[in-house]
Amino acid sequence: MERLIFRLLPRLAMWIRRPPSPRRMLIIAIVVAAALAIAGIERYVGWPEALTVERLPRNPVPQ
Known part of the structure; x- marks a missing residue:
């Protein structure tokens, strides 16, 4: 988090x-609003099951 702040300070200045x-x-306002809308939908509605990635085994056994 500190690195992000130090990277943003020169741009803000x-x-x-x-x-x-x-x-x-x-x-910039449209992009921020879209990001907040997506985050809000994800938080209150949930993440669709179809878009959830399932973990694969690290060392799959050949068949």
């Missing part, structure tokens, strides 16, 4: 000095 264009801000 750059955004404060030179704010992105309104179009880029709209794109």
Whole structure:
């Protein structure tokens, strides 16, 4: 988590000095909203069983 914060600090400082264009801000807002919507659906509705990956054995026995 600390690495992520230290990687984002220079970008945030750059955004404060030179704010992105309104179009880029709209794109960023749409992406963040979509990510939050997907996370909310996954949390409250659940993950579909068809998209769940089953673990395979580490050393499969040849037949």
